[in-house]
Amino acid sequence: MTELGINGTCTTIDPALEQPQVEGLTKIFPKEWFEKIKFVKATSQDAAKQLEIPDNSVELVYIDGDHRQEAVQHDWDWLKDKFSKYLIFDDYHFPTKQHKDMEISSVVDQITGYELECLIMDRRIYFDDRRYTDDQIDYGQVIVTNKNLDLISELCDW
DSSP states (O other), X not given: OTTTTOXXXXXXXXXTOOHHHHHHHHTTSOHHHHTTEEEEOSOHHHHHHHOOOOTTOEEEEEEOSOOSHHHHHHHHHHHXXXXXXXXXXXXXXXXXXXXXXXXXHHHHTTOOSSEEEEEOOTTOSSOXXXXXXXXXXXXXXXXXXXXXXXXXXXXXXX
């Protein structure tokens, strides 16, 4: 955003966030980046009580939090009306992949009225030491496109 002159902000929510981590990042990345980032140390359930987010006011939401069904359902219920363009769920597991407390699919598979697309990205941008083929990877990220994206685009002249 800084390099492109985009007047935007980023809010990151993490219950394990520690100030030394943030300070370490400020030594690596440009100072200007941190002027656009709001760090919230909280669970998403607690953040939902703290943050006032108007409907359709966030262009992109990226969810990579508590993977249990109840928490994922909370995140979806809280944010489904807040995003104007895209919401991404990380760690979506296909029915063939069983992993304890990885229950993203139980929520995502019930979403209707949106366009959903699963992207298999794991180890695709660098050398895959496991040598898996695309057909062998049974998890990915799901991009949910706002059902009103075309209408919003027309109204906002994007």
